[in-house]
Amino acid sequence: MKAAIFDLDGLLVDTEIVSLKIYQELLSEYGYSFTKEEYAKHYSGKTEKENIKRFIDTYNLSVSYQECLDEVLNIERKLISQGVELKVGVKSLLMYLKENNYKVTLATSSTKDRAISILKGHDILSYFNEFVFSEDVTLSKPNPEVFLKACEKTNVSTNEAIVLEDSENGIMAAYNAHIPVICIPDMKRPAKEYLEKTIAVCKTLNDVIDYLKTK
Numbered sequence: 001m002k003a004a005i006f007d008l009d010g011l012l013v014d015t016e017i018v019s020l021k022i023y024q025e026l027l028s029e030y031g032y033s034f035t036k037e038e039y040a041k042h043y044s045g046k047t048e049k050e051n052i053k054r055f056i057d058t059y060n061l062s063v064s065y066q067e068c069l070d071e072v073l074n075i076e077r078k079l080i081s082q083g084v085e086l087k088v089g090v091k092s093l094l095m096y097l098k099e100n101n102y103k104v105t106l107a108t109s110s111t112k113d114r115a116i117s118i119l120k121g122h123d124i125l126s127y128f129n130e131f132v133f134s135e136d137v138t139l140s141k142p143n144p145e146v147f148l149k150a151c152e153k154t155n156v157s158t159n160e161a162i163v164l165e166d167s168e169n170g171i172m173a174a175y176n177a178h179i180p181v182i183c184i185p186d187m188k189r190p191a192k193e194y195l196e197k198t199i200a201v202c203k204t205l206n207d208v209i210d211y212l213k214t215k
Helices: 015-028 036-042 048-058 065-081 090-099 112-121 145-154 168-176 205-213
Strands: 003-006 103-107 130-132 161-165 181-183
Touching: 003 145, 015 036, 015 048, 015 065, 048 065, 065 112, 090 103, 090 205, 103 145, 130 145, 145 161, 145 168, 161 168, 168 181
Parallel strands: 003 103, 003 161, 103 130, 161 181
Antiparallel strands: none
């Protein structure tokens, strides 16, 4: 094992709760309520594009995709400016990987500006050797493109890397890329058929350290 490939949202940073708040605020403007359970069932782990299209269709919103996207991004900027929390164990795992000479890569569906801003805000940008952002891929998870590009940029083969993910789509993207994947569930625990495709399921990123020490 030479490299660790990280997802961002829901894995490194607690942005799932931010996304929930964004959608709650957005829908409240149209007179709808939106629950955590509904978010976890239908929206968690999906791309912004998928979620916005679902919103417009499900709630019959009288706005265009671009108008809705602009509103979502405005709300997101406001909430993220107030701070977004790191998930448990992030810094200890990154330090462990650095101390043990692993290459560390970020592979995210987030934009470059947003992702870099979040990593800088928590002073963890320097731990990463390479990056793959939404601008770098044409197909979203569960397509394996993002993780295959991460291996290519990191200069490792798929069997020399490990993916850390929280979502069903993320697990499938790694599985489709033939890269071993560990799941650290976030707001929505992936279904059994997805967890069966992982090499381990850990409660926090601290537990990933314990797993790596046994390998």
